[in-house]
Amino acid sequence: MSLPLSAIVMLIFGAVVLYGGLAYFLFRAYRGREK
Amino acid sequence: MAAIGSAVGLGNVWRFPYVCYNNGGGAFLIPFFVAIFSAGIPLLILEFSVGHWSQGTPPKAFKKVSKKFEWTGWLTVLIPFIVATYYVVVMAWCFSYMIYSFDLRWGLQAESFFSSFLGDTGTPLIIGGISLPILLGLVAVWVSIFLILYKGVKRIGKVVALTVPIPTILLIILAIRGLTLPGAMEGIAYYLTPDFSKLGDVNVWLAAYAQVFFSFSLAQGIMITYASFLKKKSDLTNNAFIVALADAGTAFLAGFAVFSVVGYLTVSQGIGIDALTMAGPGLTFITYPTAVSLLPFAASIFGIFFFIALLTFGIDSAFSMIEPISASVNYKWKISKAKATAIMCILGFFFSLIFTTGGGIYLLEILDHFVTNFGLVSIGLLECLIFGWLYRIYRLREHANETSDIMLGRWWDILIKYIIPLILIFLLIFTIIQNVTNNPYPNYPPWLIVLMGIAPLLIITGLSLVLMKIKGNREDAET
Numbered sequence: 175m176s177l178p179l180s181a182i183v184m185l186i187f188g189a190v191v192l193y194g195g196l197a198y199f200l201f202r203a204y205r206g207r208e209k
Numbered sequence: 210m211a212a213i214g215s216a217v218g219l220g221n222v223w224r225f226p227y228v229c230y231n232n233g234g235g236a237f238l239i240p241f242f243v244a245i246f247s248a249g250i251p252l253l254i255l256e257f258s259v260g261h262w263s264q265g266t267p268p269k270a271f272k273k274v275s276k277k278f279e280w281t282g283w284l285t286v287l288i289p290f291i292v293a294t295y296y297v298v299v300m301a302w303c304f305s306y307m308i309y310s311f312d313l314r315w316g317l318q319a320e321s322f323f324s325s326f327l328g329d330t331g332t333p334l335i336i337g338g339i340s341l342p343i344l345l346g347l348v349a350v351w352v353s354i355f356l357i358l359y360k361g362v363k364r365i366g367k368v369v370a371l372t373v374p375i376p377t378i379l380l381i382i383l384a385i386r387g388l389t390l391p392g393a394m395e396g397i398a399y400y401l402t403p404d405f406s407k408l409g410d411v412n413v414w415l416a417a418y419a420q421v422f423f424s425f426s427l428a429q430g431i432m433i434t435y436a437s438f439l440k441k442k443s444d445l446t447n448n449a450f451i452v453a454l455a456d457a458g459t460a461f462l463a464g465f466a467v468f469s470v471v472g473y474l475t476v477s478q479g480i481g482i483d484a485l486t487m488a489g490p491g492l493t494f495i496t497y498p499t500a501v502s503l504l505p506f507a508a509s510i511f512g513i514f515f516f517i518a519l520l521t522f523g524i525d526s527a528f529s530m531i532e533p534i535s536a537s538v539n540y541k542w543k544i545s546k547a548k549a550t551a552i553m554c555i556l557g558f559f560f561s562l563i564f565t566t567g568g569g570i571y572l573l574e575i576l577d578h579f580v581t582n583f584g585l586v587s588i589g590l591l592e593c594l595i596f597g598w599l600y601r602i603y604r605l606r607e608h609a610n611e612t613s614d615i616m617l618g619r620w621w622d623i624l625i626k627y628i629i630p631l632i633l634i635f636l637l638i639f640t641i642i643q644n645v646t647n648n649p650y651p652n653y654p655p656w657l658i659v660l661m662g663i664a665p666l667l668i669i670t671g672l673s674l675v676l677m678k679i680k681g682n683r684e685d686a687e688t
Contacts, residue, residue, distance in 0.1 A: 175392060177401070181397065181403070
């Protein structure tokens with residue numbers, strides 16, 4: 175069985191918000207430390 | 210890092226995936242994200258700001274607003290202490306199961322094995338004896354907590370440098386393994402296929418706010434205590450975003466590890482998902498071990514990985530629940546950190562013993578229900594009211610803005626003063642109505658509910674007032 179398209183969309187949505195967001199704020203913290 | 214470790218706990222693995230599945234699957238992510246950004250992160254910023262501004266434990270922080278609020282600070286640190294007394298017992302179960310994983314001792318009879326492991330009496334009215342394996346696990350966990358905390362914040366830093374990444378890596382391995390099993394996609398489809406019609410249901414939105422509130426270790430004095438250790442120039446707002454997204458990201462990842470295996474179990478046993486226990490101890494000690502037993506190869510290794518992940522996720526949360534009260538006692542009475550920690554760990558150990566008995570799991574469920582649904586939500590509400598209304602909230606905003614890149618506007622004040630208290634009041638009223646109209650424990654006598662649910666909350670409230678009245682040994686200008 176393959177994953178329904180709507181589930182794939184929610185998977186991408188969740189991953190982008192959570193892991194994209196986390197990466198962005200970790201990058202900000204790293205940049206802040208560099209300063 | 211310690212704040213992330215505290216927030217990420219057993220609930221991320223055994224609560225979030227089920228709540229998501231039960232409340233619209235992938236569609237639940239929408240109210241979940243709304244709850245994170247409208248309540249979770251603003252409250253984290255509040256607690257970080259309070260701890261950083263007061264440079265002290267919760268009793269000191271609340272006393273800084275007004276002397277008469279010191280009791281709220283004590284209540285804030287007593288609540289996680291109560292939670293720790295049973296949380297540690299669940300960790301003791303994980304400890305035993307990690308050892309049992311070597312030979313998959315539960316076999317294909319995980320349910321009856323778990324029952325005999327607990328010495329389950331089937332009712333909280335028959336206490337039964339203390340289970341020796343649980344007692345040994347309990348001693349191991351309390352001793353670990355003491356060893357981590359007694360030397361202070363430096364050792365905590367060293368421990369979380371291991372206990373935050375290790376379980377995350379193990380969870381990734383478990384998720385990858387799970388996703389390669391036959392039937393995994395069926396499980397993930399259960400987890401993520403959205404049912405957008407659920408977005409119109411107020412229960413789903415309340416579930417999202419409750420999930421965020423319980424998962425972020427809010428209203429337990431933990432974040433206030435940890436923020437007091439932060440450097441003067443720490444970016445509080447950025448830290449709050451990191452903690453929130455790391456916690457939610459771990460919960461999202463755990464869903465893949467859990468549901469892929471659940472899908473495998475449904476396919477390999479030819480049963481429906483409804484036949485399986487999908488949350489709480491049932492998921493961890495019955496459903497998941499059953500699936501592990503059915504794995505085609507290296508089954509015991511994945512069992513060991515799973516329980517090590519739970520233990521390492523749990524230990525951060527467990528010692529974070531003891532640290533606020535131990536730091537508060539250490540501060541107010543100038544008792545050494547080692548002595549304060551030892552007192553709390555010994556007291557905690559004795560309180561925990563009741564949950565190692567045959568009726569312990571039922572007592573644990575009642576206490577957890579009342580502490581989380583009423584205790585934590587009430588403290589969150591008190592925090593918003595005291596710092597939002599009785600203290601000048603804009604001062605805390607300015608304090609956060611002094612060290613942060615992301616500037617908080619007046620919208621943050623509005624969230625803390627109006628929006629979040631309204632949500633918490635709604636949550637509280639809704640839970641009370643639900644409990645009154647649909648008794649969650651219809652087979653238990655009312656005195657037991659009062660004894661294990663209501664009395665502990667009343668006792669710690671009274672104790673908070675007593676602790677406020679007792680004169681400390683450190684009567685400086687601020688305390």
